[in-house]
Amino acid sequence: MADEISFSPDDKYNAFLATCKRAPHGNGKLAGVAVAVKDNITTKGIETTCASKILKGYVPPYDAHVIGLLKAEGAAVVGKTNMDEFGMGTTTENSAFGPTLNPCDTRRVPGGSSGGSAAAVAAGMVRMALGSDTGGSIRCPASFCGIVGLKPSYGRVSRYGLIAYSNSLEQIGPLGKTVTDVSALMGVIAGHDRHDSTSLDKPYNHTPNADIKGLKIGIPQEYFGKGVDPNVADVVKKGIGRLEELGATTVPCSIPSMEYALAAYYVTCTCEASSNLARFDGVRYGPAPDTKKSWHDAYQEVRSAAFGTEVRRRIMLGTFALSSGYYGKYYAKAQVARENIKADFNRIFADVDVIAGPTMPTIAFRLKEKSDPLSMYLADILTVPANLAGIPAISVPCGKSEGMPVGLQIMGRMFEDERVVDVAYAYEQAVN
Amino acid sequence: MADAEDQVIVGLEVHCQLDTKSKLFCGCSTDYRSDGPNTHVCPICLGLPGAMPSLNKRAIEYAMKVAKALNCEVLNESEFSRKNYFYPDLDKAYQITQYDKPLAEGGYLEIESDEGGERKIRLTRIHVEEDPGRLVHMGNVERGKYSLVDYNRAGIPLIEIVSEPDMRSPREARKFLNKLRATLEYLSVFDSEKEGSLRVDANISIKGHERVEVKNITSYKGVEKALLFEVTRQKNLIRRGQRIERETRHYLEARGVTQSARSKEQEHDYRYFPEPDLRPLRVRSWLDGIVLPELPDARRERFMAEYGCSLNHARTLTGELKLANFFEKVVASDKPGLSPLASTWIADTLIGELNYRDMSLDNVDPAAITGLVLLLKAGTITDKSGVEVLRVILDQLLKGEMAETPDAIVKRLNLAKTAGDTGAITAAIEEAINENPKALEDYRAGKGGALNFLVGQVMKKTRGKADPAELNRMLAEALKKRGA
Ligand SMILES: [Zn+2]
Numbered sequence A: 001m002a003d004e005i006s007f008s009p010d011d012k013y014n015a016f017l018a019t020c021k022r023a024p025h026g027n028g029k030l031a032g033v034a035v036a037v038k039d040n041i042t043t044k045g046i047e048t049t050c051a052s053k054i055l056k057g058y059v060p061p062y063d064a065h066v067i068g069l070l071k072a073e074g075a076a077v078v079g080k081t082n083m084d085e086f087g088m089g090t091t092t093e094n095s096a097f098g099p100t101l102n103p104c105d106t107r108r109v110p111g112g113s114s115g116g117s118a119a120a121v122a123a124g125m126v127r128m129a130l131g132s133d134t135g136g137s138i139r140c141p142a143s144f145c146g147i148v149g150l151k152p153s154y155g156r157v158s159r160y161g162l163i164a165y166s167n168s169l170e171q172i173g174p175l176g177k178t179v180t181d182v183s184a185l186m187g188v189i190a191g192h193d194r195h196d197s198t199s200l201d202k203p204y205n206h207t208p209n210a211d212i213k214g215l216k217i218g219i220p221q222e223y224f225g226k227g228v229d230p231n232v233a234d235v236v237k238k239g240i241g242r243l244e245e246l247g248a249t250t251v252p253c254s255i256p257s258m259e260y261a262l263a264a265y266y267v268t269c270t271c272e273a274s275s276n277l278a279r280f281d282g283v284r285y286g287p288a289p290d291t292k293k294s295w296h297d298a299y300q301e302v303r304s305a306a307f308g309t310e311v312r313r314r315i316m317l318g319t320f321a322l323s324s325g326y327y328g329k330y331y332a333k334a335q336v337a338r339e340n341i342k343a344d345f346n347r348i349f350a351d352v353d354v355i356a357g358p359t360m361p362t363i364a365f366r367l368k369e370k371s372d373p374l375s376m377y378l379a380d381i382l383t384v385p386a387n388l389a390g391i392p393a394i395s396v397p398c399g400k401s402e403g404m405p406v407g408l409q410i411m412g413r414m415f416e417d418e419r420v421v422d423v424a425y426a427y428e429q430a431v432n
Numbered sequence B: 001m002a003d004a005e006d007q008v009i010v011g012l013e014v015h016c017q018l019d020t021k022s023k024l025f026c027g028c029s030t031d032y033r034s035d036g037p038n039t040h041v042c043p044i045c046l047g048l049p050g051a052m053p054s055l056n057k058r059a060i061e062y063a064m065k066v067a068k069a070l071n072c073e074v075l076n077e078s079e080f081s082r083k084n085y086f087y088p089d090l091d092k093a094y095q096i097t098q099y100d101k102p103l104a105e106g107g108y109l110e111i112e113s114d115e116g117g118e119r120k121i122r123l124t125r126i127h128v129e130e131d132p133g134r135l136v137h138m139g140n141v142e143r144g145k146y147s148l149v150d151y152n153r154a155g156i157p158l159i160e161i162v163s164e165p166d167m168r169s170p171r172e173a174r175k176f177l178n179k180l181r182a183t184l185e186y187l188s189v190f191d192s193e194k195e196g197s198l199r200v201d202a203n204i205s206i207k208g209h210e211r212v213e214v215k216n217i218t219s220y221k222g223v224e225k226a227l228l229f230e231v232t233r234q235k236n237l238i239r240r241g242q243r244i245e246r247e248t249r250h251y252l253e254a255r256g257v258t259q260s261a262r263s264k265e266q267e268h269d270y271r272y273f274p275e276p277d278l279r280p281l282r283v284r285s286w287l288d289g290i291v292l293p294e295l296p297d298a299r300r301e302r303f304m305a306e307y308g309c310s311l312n313h314a315r316t317l318t319g320e321l322k323l324a325n326f327f328e329k330v331v332a333s334d335k336p337g338l339s340p341l342a343s344t345w346i347a348d349t350l351i352g353e354l355n356y357r358d359m360s361l362d363n364v365d366p367a368a369i370t371g372l373v374l375l376l377k378a379g380t381i382t383d384k385s386g387v388e389v390l391r392v393i394l395d396q397l398l399k400g401e402m403a404e405t406p407d408a409i410v411k412r413l414n415l416a417k418t419a420g421d422t423g424a425i426t427a428a429i430e431e432a433i434n435e436n437p438k439a440l441e442d443y444r445a446g447k448g449g450a451l452n453f454l455v456g457q458v459m460k461k462t463r464g465k466a467d468p469a470e471l472n473r474m475l476a477e478a479l480k481k482r483g484a
Helices: A066-072 A114-120 A140-143 A179-189 A230-245 A256-277 A295-306 A309-322 A332-350 A373-378 A385-391 A417-431 B057-069 B169-186 B220-239 B263-267 B284-289 B295-305 B311-318 B320-331 B335-357 B366-377 B383-398 B404-413 B422-435 B436-444 B450-462 B468-481
Strands: A003-006 A016-019 A023-024 A036-037 A076-081 A128-133 A146-152 A171-176 A216-219 A249-251 A354-358 A393-401 A404-412 B008-017 B079-085 B096-097 B107-113 B118-130 B134-138 B146-150 B157-163 B198-206 B211-219 B247-252 B257-260
Touching: A003 A076, A003 A417, A003 B008, A003 B057, A023 A256, A023 A373, A023 B311, A036 A114, A066 A076, A066 A179, A076 A114, A114 A140, A114 A171, A128 A146, A128 A179, A128 B146, A140 A146, A140 A404, A146 A179, A146 A417, A146 B008, A171 A179, A171 A256, A179 A393, A216 A332, A230 A354, A230 A404, A256 A332, A256 B079, A295 A332, A309 B320, A332 A354, A332 A385, A332 B220, A373 B404, A393 A417, A404 A417, A417 B118, B008 B169, B008 B220, B057 B169, B057 B284, B096 B118, B107 B436, B118 B169, B157 B404, B169 B198, B169 B220, B169 B295, B198 B220, B211 B220, B211 B450, B220 B247, B247 B366, B257 B284, B284 B468, B295 B320, B295 B335, B295 B383, B311 B335, B320 B335, B320 B366, B335 B366, B335 B383, B366 B383, B383 B404, B422 B436, B422 B450, B422 B468, B450 B468
Parallel strands: A036 A076, A036 A128, A216 A249, A216 A354, B211 B247
Antiparallel strands: A003 A023, A016 A076, A023 A076, A128 A171, A146 A171, A146 A393, A354 A404, A393 A404, B008 B157, B008 B198, B079 B096, B107 B118, B118 B157, B134 B146, B198 B211, B247 B257
C-alpha cells in the first residue's frame, strides 16, 4: 500500500544526523513530500539523539504526535536534522556531531538551534522541515539561511514527543522555502492532542491571503536600536516599506519590558532544562559508564563526559537558580517578567494588528565567531520576546546584507498565526 | 490539658495508593502485582524523552473525596510541581507532586484518645503525587553486584496526607492510621490489602527536644513499633543528658529498630518548581458533585442506635469496612434478636480466632455466623461449644475445605446441650465426686477451689455440653446430699 521515496542527498552541509534511504509515504495533503525532522522530535524506529552523545543509540519506541500527523497526510520522513545539542545554541555549532554549514556561505553558521532543518530546506534537499523554537530556534536559522520559518502560538502544536528543553517556551513549527509550504505544513501539525495538556483545540485551516490593506503594523523602537546591525535594520525597514506600499500603515511603539527579556528567558529555560535533562544518567540511554562506582558517582561521571560544554553550563545555571533560597529570586521573578512582557504585547496589540522588525540583529555569524556564551545569548534578543509571551512569530526573507539573507519578523496576537502568515505571504508575493 | 514534661509528640505523613484503574498520568493499568516486572509501562510512565503527562481525572476525584471526608478545604487553584532528585527508581529524575499549592489544606480526623473519648487530629494538607518505580537489589544494597528496576509501580497515584503534630503516643498514631484506613476504604478509593499500598513517615519528638523523622514504615503495626522504639531511644538519650539530633532515620521492619540515615541523604535540595507540562488545577467546584457515603463515625453511631452495640463493639465493628458489612449481613434476618449476641461473637471471638490463624474475614460466610448465633440464642449449645464450632469452621476453611454448617458440626460432634437430660449430668456428677474424694474433703473444709475443680471435671465428662448455671445448681445439691 505505502509507496516509498528514495533519499540519498549529497549532504555537503552536515544538515542530517540520520537519513532514511527509502522513506515510506502514503496519501494525503503531503503525499510523497520529503520532510526533514529536527533530531529532538521523537521518531519511532529512527535514532533520535538531540545531537548529544548522551542519547547516542537511542531509538524511540514511539512517534511524536506531529510525526503521526505527518504520516497520516502522506509525508515521507526522510531524515533527522542536526541541531545545537538539546536545542541549546544559536548556531548549530553546539552539536556533538559537528556543525552544520550555511548553504548560502559555508564559512558561516546556519543559525540555530534548528540549523540542520533550515540548511536542508535552503539547499533544496527537502521541501519542508520541522524545527522547534524555544527562543528563536526556527526563526533564527530561517533568517540566516534565507527561508521561511514559523513559531506557532504556544499550544497550537502538540509538544508530545518533542524532547523537552524548556517546556513553557517551546513549540514545534514548520520551515520551508515559501510561505505557502510553511502554511501547508502548519495545517498538518496544528490541533489539539490529548497527550499534551498544554495543547489547545485550535486547528489551523488556512490558505494564505496577500491582501493586507488597512493592516496596522507596530514598529518597536527596541528592534531597531542598540545592538542591531544598521545594515540589517535598513534592509528590514525597506521590507516594511513594501508592506506600506501594499496598504499597511505603521505605528511606532515600545516594549519597555524587553530590558528583562533575555534574563527572564535564560533563567526560565535553564531552570526547566536542568530538570528535563536530569533523566539522562547513562543507565537507560547513552553510553554506560565503565565504572564500578555507586549510582550517584556514576551519574556524575557519565554526565560530565557525555554532555557538551554549553549543555553543562545551562544545567549548572538552572540547578543553581532553582536551589533552595534562590527560587524566588530567579525563577519566580522571571515569570513576573514574562507577565510584564505579555502585558506590553497586549497593550501594543490593542492598537496594531502585528508587530514587525528584524528576526536577528545581524546576518549569519562566521563559524566560531560567537565563542563567548554571552555574545551568543545577546543574539537572541529579538526572538525571545515571542516565546516569553507565547505569541506567533514568522521569519520571512526580506533581502540581503553583505550578500547574506536577512529575515523580516512578523509577530501577531496570541492564536493569530494565520495573520502573521498572511503578512509574510503578502511580502513574499510582492517581492517575487 | 497541659503536656507533661516528657510528653511524646507525633505527626504523620501518610502515603496511600489510590485504587484507580489506570495510572496518574498515563493509561497503564494499576493492576500489576501479579505480573512480571516492567509489563505495565509506556513512554509516559517510563519517562521516555518527549513523553508528557496527562492527568487522570479519576485520581483527582478520589483525592477530593478524601479531602471532603476529612473536612479539608480544597484550594481554588492548586498545581503540580517537580521534585528533583536522582535515584534509579525515579525515571524522569523528578517526581511530579504538589508543593506550595496542594489540592487541599486543613481538616481533621477524630480518633479515640488514650484518655478515652474522641480527639481531633488536625491535618495540614492533602496532595496528589506519582509513585516512583521499585528497586530490586541483587543481594545486599551496599555490597550487591547490581540492582534491577521495575517501573510497574511508577506513576501509580498516591495521596499524601500530612497531619499536625497532634498525636501524643505511638498508640494514638496507630489509631490515627487505622481510622484513616477505614475512612479511605469506606470511600472506595483505597485497598489496604494490596502490598505496599500504604507508607508512612513519622515525625516524633519529646517535648522540648529536637524532632526526628522516621522514614520508610510500610505496615500498620510497624508505625507503633517504630515509634515505641524511638520513644525509648530518645528518652534514654535525654536521661543520660545527651542531645537529640534533628535527623532522618530509617525504620528497619525486620529488626524493629530505626537507624540514622547517611548524612548525604539528609542534604536534599529538591529544587521544586511548577510542572510546566500540566495546567493548574481548578477543581473546587467538583466538590458539589461528590456525595460521601456513610463514614466510620456515622456508622458507629448507627450501630449503637440501631443494633444496641456497646461503644467498644461498635468501634471495633465499624473500624473496618469489611467487618461492618459482615456484621450487618450476619444480623440482617433478625436485627433485634441477633445483634446482642452477634456483636460480641464477631467483635471479640471471631476477630480473635481469625487473628490467631492469621486469616482474613473474606473466607468466612456470614451465614455460618448467623447459624452459630441462632444456636447460641436458642440455648442449643453452650458458649464453650460455640467456640468449638467456630474453631472447626475456621480450621476447615484454613485447610481450604468446605466448612460444615454449625448445625452439622453440632450434630456430628454431639455438642447439643444436655439441658433437661439431667440423668447424664447427675451420673457425671456422681462419678466426678466418687473419683475425687480429696475434692469432696476440701469442699467440706470450705476450700472454694474445690467446687470449681469439680465443675471442671463434670464439664470434661459432658464435653462442655452441660449448661454452666444448671450444672452449678445440681452439683451444689449433690454435695449437700453428701453432707457437705
Ligand atoms: Zn504508562
